[in-house]
Amino acid sequence: MNKIKAVDKIVFNVISKAVIGFISLVCLIPFIMVISGSISEESEILRNGYSLLPRGFSLDAYQFIVQNPRSILNAYGVTIFVTFTAIVMALFLISMTAYVLYRKDFKYRNTFSFIFYFTTIxxxxxxxxxxxxxxxxxxKDNILALILPNLINVFFLLVMRSFISGTVPESIIESAKIDGANDFYIYWKIILPLIKVGLITIGLFEAVGYWNNWVNAMLYINDKRLYPLQYVLYQLLQSTQAYAQSMADTGGSGVQLPSETFKLSMTIVTTGPIILAYPFLQRYFVQGVTIGAVKG
Amino acid sequence: MKKWIRLISVIAALACALSMSGCGEETDSSSGYTGDLPAAELKIYMYTYSQEAEDTSLVMDEINQILKQKINATIEYNLEMVEDAKKKIPLMLASGENYDGIAMPADVYLQEVQKGGLLEIGDMLEEYMPQRMQTMTDYDFTEITYEGKIYALPGGFQWFTPQGYMIRGDLRKKYDIPEVTDLDGLQVYMDTLMEKEPGVIPFNTSIADNINFVNNFLGAAGWVSLGSNELGYYLDDETPTLCYSYETEEYRDFLAKTKEFADKGYWSKNAYAAKTISRDGFVAGTSFVGTAHVVNANDSAIVLKEQHPDWEVEFVTIPDKTLKRPTKGRSFTIPKTAKNPERLIMACELFGVDPDLNALLEYGIKDVHYTVNADGTIKSTEAGASRYPADAFPLVWNNRDLSLYKQVEGGIPELMEVQEHVDELSIIPPHSGFVLKTDEISSEVAAMNNVITTMKGVTNFGMFDSPEAVIEEYKSKMDTAGAEKVKAEAQRQLDAFLANQ
Amino acid sequence: MLGVTPVKQGLHQKKEGTYIRGVTPLMRELKKNKILFLMLIPALVYILIFNYIPLSGLLVAFKKYTYADGIFGSPWVGLDNFKFFFMSGEAWTVTRNTLVFNTIFLVVGTIFDVLAAVLVSEMSGKYFKRLCQSFMFLPFFMSWVIVGSIVYNMFNYEYGVLNTILRFFHIQPIDVYNMPKAWYFILPAFSIWKNIGYNSIIYITAIMGINPEIKEAAEIDGANIFLRIRHITIPHLKPTIIIMTLLAVGRILRGNFEMFYQLVGTSSRLFEHTDIIDTYVFRSMISGTDFGMVSAAAFYQSILCFVIIVFVNWCVKKYEPDYALF
Known part of the structure; x- marks a missing residue:
């Protein structure tokens, strides 16, 4: 009996490691190309395209950090502030609303779910x-313009609702009500701790969503001091596509294009921190234990 | 939980401090303004093709000092990438934001002027911009007038920008290729280089180049475009009779030529999918031909001089009888909700007239961004080339003055030559000032836009089997989209317009 | 007379027999679950301001919008704004392409996402797991603009990686940008690549909710890991898969504009099979945004999504009422 168990685990591990390893590699390689490209010589990249290993070596693309520390730091500050504030507000609103929608004894929960879902269609x-x-x-030009739109993402709301329903046993709520707790107390003191994993998951998604967002900055922000990181990158990437259009114009286009390597180094700079968020949070993705609460 | 709240408060405080540190500019009480105009802060929104040059705000500070002294006004500007600007300008006009000036791309202007969000400024111009108005001819007014009213600011001098091809003079001389003056010569140049310098795509162009290769054929035959939707007419028509570009004989020749070029491999087989700009490739050495108009070619040449001093740039223009003479006017408009339109007009007048302001706009800060040679020519410094390059700031584009302008070292001689011969090289087409009103045909125009954009990739790069087949395809798609209706409507409007001349 | 008034239409009679005239079910529910309603209010206010009031924009699809008149004052023009789309001859093609590609993305994507989640959760090796998960997350952050460059680098005819390798082996190079059918593989592959890290997180989280005691019991009973996955893990994922699928179906007419625009771009010969509603509308607006037409196209997408999701949700409700969206 023991031998069979060991063999199936080994076979499974070999297959799964091969498959996942392959997928991870495929995901990693383009990113390595971006890093290599960012430390390559500009002329080599233009001539020969991207590659896994750096072509030549040059830190020119990262010079802007030394030359403009202020605007990069500023953009970081804005992005971090916006992301954090948004996560806190969003998690609170989403978890609270999801809890209400989860309560089976709330007669209008399907109606309200539909009211929320309708906004996505x-x-x-x-x-x-x-x-x-x-x-x-x-x-306009207010930092709230970066936070308020997209604050309540109905997809996350419904996922959270489903998560609560999968994790929280109804008996907990019943026993709390018998003890005289009101709904908000139940939510705040009982439900929230139980759905920590869900909060972290949605929190991660919110973080990624807000970190990556440049649309709100493009629409509502003209003050350079409020530019988030991704918007700075977006403008850079836009310059190439815009540059060509100047053919039709009679003004000339002046400024030299941001180089290929610059675009890559900017990608690393703007993306870097958030990528570290997931590995950092992984240790919080622990096996959920909720059974104890009811039995006790 | 508490730990997170504390952390967030710290970050919030930090962000507030960072954002506020830029606030609180010292008010300049010593501007020396002696008139009785109230202080005004002008807000301008402009589209641009590239990232804002680093020192733009520095230069604007200097400009604002002078403006405050002269007319008690300062300018706050917003630059936006052209693609985003196209989306935002309608939104801005719809929500009634109080910009004093909005510089729009020409095609956006043609749409917006019909929608009623712009301020009519004819009288204000007479009063506040008298000097520039004096320099305007009737032809100049055509571009800024719509239905008899003026909706955009007259500009200063505008470049005449014939399009052409940059080629490597040094390579041409090396391989004894004769001077290139037309497409055949260009072919010889490319053939030779394909043989002698393999490994480089001779004309590494793509759809991103926005090339109007077809003009080389239609323009040479005197077919002038109405401006959009592929409609146009022959200059030697008795009365302009509109037809579509693909309905002309010359179009067939154009298709034959692009197919020939494609088959020979002058450009990539996937040119319509690529995003390379041949001008960049030219500067980097990954293309031997770069398309550009003369001002862009000038800018590229200046850059090239820095990077590859031994390379020579020759600029080749293909004869074109239909080049439009530039007008003084560039879709710098004032929305109805502007707070200080008069002051803006006054400021623009100053830009064109005051040599200090003009020099600031054009070249930057003296001795920082440029130096003046003994003979009066301008030499841009290293700081100038990287932090405030020529043509970088869109505010310049409408406020040049040819009498004050001096060419920067390193540019191509063709730039000024072409400006001097502008009257011989360009024409004033009979339909100048005509704006196609698209109210009744907006659906057809939108559908046709799609066909035109789609077919451009195919026709410009020879991606077809035979010219006849692709013309058939083009025609049938356009007809489905409503081409006949649009042509009839356009003809009707054009006839009415010409009758009123 | 007290307490014996006839039941009005819509009045709900409680078993105990006490009811007050004029009280609707809603008000009763409100009283009973007062706090729950209060907890709902912030989110409701939010979507009122940011979603429901702006719904007035849908009206623009049926009006001729001018700045002077605004959204409410502009004149009605019926279905005029829809003409550019439906009379162009392309309407069916782009709708079909949008549906086909979104369905492929959904089906193939879900298979890969679940597969990745299951494998990652069940395999051993703590550090290998974490490392792989982090790597799989990376593509999500790459902008499609850069991915577009990479794709061009891979597939272009002259110097692309693929063709360089083929030439090395003396095989005829392939012109991928002229082969529409190839993109039925390329696009889903890149869609999976970009989203697998992000999407699998939800499934991984769900798997973590499985009571470990159940798995141990099964193991003791002699079930090998493959059986355990098939009979415990996957069924446990069912609700999550259903809800993710439903959420995706609700967007089935909305294409991923950025991806198609950057990867396919202006390769016109591919459009017959790869042009979607979003890119089509974008190109039609190239000479200027017409709010009415853009709104009309969006309305078309929305109404189709609505019909589809209501139907699908109803189907799901019949079999598994707990998993329906609403």
């Missing part, structure tokens, strides 16, 4: 949103 488009943000809420 029909969208008024850019025009009314822009008018609302700029003319009515007066959020």
């Amino acid at each position: 029909f969208n008024g488009g850019l025009l009314p949103t822009y008018i609302m943000m700029v003319s009515y809420l007066h959020l």
Whole structure:
């Protein structure tokens, strides 16, 4: 009996390590190309394209960090502040709402779920949103413009609801009600600790979403001091595509294009920290233990 | 939990401190302004093709000092990439933001002027911009007038920008290739180089180049474009009769030529998927031909001089009878919700007239970004080349003055030559000032846009079996999209316009 | 008379017999679950401001919008704004392509995401696991612009990696940018590549919720790991898979614009098979944004998504009411 168990585990591990290893490698290689490219010589990259190993060696692409420390630091500050604030606000709102929608004894939960879900199907488009943000809420060049849109992501809401329903046994709520707790107390003191893993997961998704977002900056922010990292990168990447259009214009286009290597180094700089978030958080993804709460 | 709250508060405080440290500019009470105009802060929004040059804000500070002294106004500017600007300008106009000036790309202007968000400024121009208005001819007014009213600021001198091809003079001389003056000569040049310097795609172009190769054929035959939707007419028509570019005979020749070029391998087989810009490739050495208009070629030449001093740039233009004479006017508009339109107009007048302001805009700060040689020519410094390059700041584009302009060292001679011969090399087409009103045909135009963009990749790069087949395809797709209706409507409007001349 | 009034239409009679005239079920529920309603209010206010009020933009699809009149004042034009899309001859092609590709992405993507999640969760080797998970997460952060360059680097005819290798082995090079059928593999492959790290996290989290005692019991009973995965892990994932699928179906007419625009770009010969609604609309607006037309196209996508998801959700409700979205 023992021999059979060991063999199946070994076979499984070999297969799974091979498959996952292959997928991970395929995911890793382009990223290595970006890193190599960013420390390569610009002329080599233009001539021969990207490659796994750096072509020539040059830190020119990273010079801008030395030359403009202020704007990069500023962008980091903005991005970090926005991401953190948004995560806290979003997790609170999403978990609280998801809890309400999960409660089977809340008769209108399906109606409200539909009310929330409906917003993902029909969208008024850019025009009314822009008018609302700029003319009515007066959020132009305001850091809130980077936080408030997309704060309540209905997908995350529904996933969280499903997570709560999969993790929290109903008996806990019943026993708490018998003890006289009100709904908010149950949510705050009992539910939240139980769904830590869910909070971390959605928190990670929120972090990634906010970190990567440049659209809100493009629409609402003109003040350079409020530019988040991804928007700075986005503008750089746009320059190439825009440059060619100057053919049709009679003004000339002046500034030299950001080099290929510069685009790559900017990618590393803007992406770097958030990639570390996932490995950092992995230790919190522990096997959930909720059974004890009820039995006790 | 508490730990996180503390951490967040620290970060929040840090971010606030960082963002506020830029605030609180010292008010300049010693500007020396002696008039009775109230202080005004002008807000300008401009589209641009590249990242903002590093020292732009420095230069603007200097400019603002002078402006404050003269007209008690300062300018706050926002630059936006052209693609984003195209999306945002309609939104900005819809939400009624109070910019005093919005510089729009020409095609956006043609749309927006029809939608009613722009301020009519004819009278204000007379009062606040008298000097520049004096220099305007009737032709100059055509581009900024719509239905008899003026909606955009007259500009200063505009470059005449015939398009052409940059080639490597040093290589041409090395292999004894005769001077290139037309497409055949260009072919000889490319053939020779394919043989002698293999490993490089001779004309490494792509759809990103936005090349109008077809102009070499249609323009040479005197077919002038109406401006959009592939409509145009022959200059020697009795009365302009519109037809589509693909309906002309010359178009067939153009297709035959692109197929020939494609088959010979002058450009990549996947040129329509690539994103390379031949001008960049030219500078980097991955292309032997670069398309550009003369101003861009000038800018590239200056860069090339730095990087490869032994390379020579020769600029080849293909004869084109239909080049439009540039007008003084560039879609620098004022929205209806502007707070200080008059002051903006006054500021623009100063830009074109005051030599100090003009020099600041054009070249940057003296002795930092450029130095003046003994003979009066401008030499840009290293700082100038990297931190405030020529043509970098869009505000310059509408406020040049040819009498004040001096060419920067390192550029191509063709730049100024072409400006001097502008009257011989360009024409004023009979339809100048005509704006196609798309109210009734907007759906057809949108559908046709799609066909045109799609077919461009195919026709420009010879990606087809035979010219006849692709013309058939083009025609049938355009007809489905409503080409006949658009042509009829355009003809009707054009006839009415010409009758009113 | 007290307490014996006839039941009004819509009044819900409680078993105990006490009911007050004029109280609707909603108000009763409100009273009973007062705090729950209060907890719901912040999110409701949020979506009112940021989602429901801006829904007025949908009206623009049926109007001729001018700045002077604004959204509410502009005149109605019926279905005019839809003409550019439906009369161009391309409507069916791009709709079909959007549906086909989204379905492929959904099916193949889910298979790979679940596979990756299961393998990663069940395999041993703590550090190998964590390392691989982090690597798989990387593509999510690469902008499609850069991926587009990489794809071009790989597949272009003259100097692409693929063709260089083929030439090395004296095989005829392939012109990928002229082979529409190839993109039925290339695009899903890149979609999987980009999202596998991100999507698998949800499944991994769900797997972690499995009570370890159940797995141990099965192991003791003699089930090998393959059987355990098949009978414990996968069934446990069922609700998560269903909800993720439902969420994706609700967007089935919305294409991934960035991906198609950067990877396929302007390769017109591929459009017959790879052009989607979003890229089509984008190109039509190249000479200027027409709010009415953009809104009309979005409305078309939305209404189709709506019909589809309501139907699918209803199907799911019939068999597994707990897993339905609403």
